[in-house]
Structures are given as C-alpha cells and as structure tokens.
Amino acid sequence: MHIDVVLHPAEIAQLPARDLSATTCVVFDVLRATSSMVTALAHGVTEIYPVCTIDEARALRANLPDAVLGGERQGDMIPGFDVGNSPREYTGLTNRRVITTTTNGTVALRACERAQQVLVGALLNLGALAAELRASSPSLVLLVCAGTFDTFALEDAYAAGRLIADLPGATRSDSAEVVAALAAQYPDSLEALRRARNGRALIGTGRGADVEWCAQVSPYKVIGVMEGAVIRPRPI
Secondary structure (H helix, E strand, C coil): CEEEEECCHHHHCCHHHCCCCCEEEEEECCCCHHHHHHHHHHCCCCEEEECCCHHHHHHHHHHCCCCEEEEEECCEECCCCCECCCHHHHCCCCCCEEEEECCCHHHHHHHCCCCCEEEEECHHHHHHHHHHHHHHCCCEEEEEECCECCECCHHHHHHHHHHHHCCCCCEECHHHHHHHHHHHCCCCHHHHHHHCHHHHHHHHCCCHHHHHHHCCCCCCCEEEEEECCEEEEEEC
C-alpha cells in the first residue's frame, strides 16, 4: 500500500483530470462536512447526495422531495434548507436521505468520483477506515484534505496523519510523511482542532460543541462509500 496526500484545494481542482482508476480516495473535511456525514450514516441515514452548488441541491430536491436538504455557506445554514452543517443536526434522521452542499467537502468528494473507491473520512470513524484499508489493502491510497475555501486546513491534515499512523507498513509520499509528523505533535485531538483556524472560528461563533463532537476519535464503526455520486453506509 502506498499513501499519498492532497493538502490543498488547488490540488483538488486537478483531481478530475487525474487517472484515479486504481486509487482509493479518503476525503476529510473534519470541521464539519464529513464529520456530519459520518454522524448521519451512524444514526441511520440511508443515502447522502453530495453536490457542489446550491442550485444543484435544489434541483435534486425537486426529484427527491422526501430528502432532507442540508449544507452551509460561510459556515451558516443556507436559507430555505432543512439543516445546516453541524453534526448534531444529523442524529435524528433515521431512514432519511440527505442532499448536501458545502463550501469544500462536497466539492472534494465529487472531484474524486472517478476513483476506484471513495470513502468518507473523519476522526469519528478513523478506526473503521483503518480497518477497511487494512482489509482491502489497496495498492494506492490518496488522502484528500478538503481545506477551507482556497487554503490548507490543519484539522484535515491532522486526521489524515492519524489515519496514516494506523497503517504501519505502508509506503508514504513526502506529503504523507508531513501529515504523519504533524499528527504526532498533537496526541490530544481536541487540542488539534481547537488550534486550527476553523476550530477557533467555530468556537468564536458559539459552536464549540461542534468542535468537541468532531474531535472524538472512532466512536462510530461505519464508513461512507460513494458510488455513482451517492454515499451509502458500510458497517465495519
């Protein structure tokens, strides 16, 4: 297994042109898109439809009128949507379908859609991700850090580094070595997320509980697998 890491949204923009047909992608948007998705799947959501734009979300909702419409722009719930981007909003949606659009996370997921396999990653399901990758042992793994707007995000790189630490024996690119070293500097996941720019911003707007939620390591034994632009749960 060889692990590489995409660290920056500018790299994500190039992914649709890359040959990912032999690659397993794991997408991290820890604060908060992929953490909300993992929480939703762990609480019984059956399908998640990640889309890039608000217009796409509303158009898809017209075809799936029973679906919950969720997501954010600038961190806030989109006007007219049912839920925002807090993972705590997704704990009561058992047996529902969710359409979601976020600033970075859903864009990163869709950029990977031609990969051999696309997994939804968060600290919340880190153990399940590691177990899946150890069991399937793909030859190429690309950890995709969604970032914030057009910049690097510490929390995504931190989660990628934590996952790498759980995959001993894999070879690593230079970027994989960098995030592994970064993660080793923060044994306390909550400290890492509080130090991140996104963590500080969420705390500053009264959303510190979301940071604490997203900092939990491996409470959920489920991963999200995206096939045909639809994410479905796979228990581990």
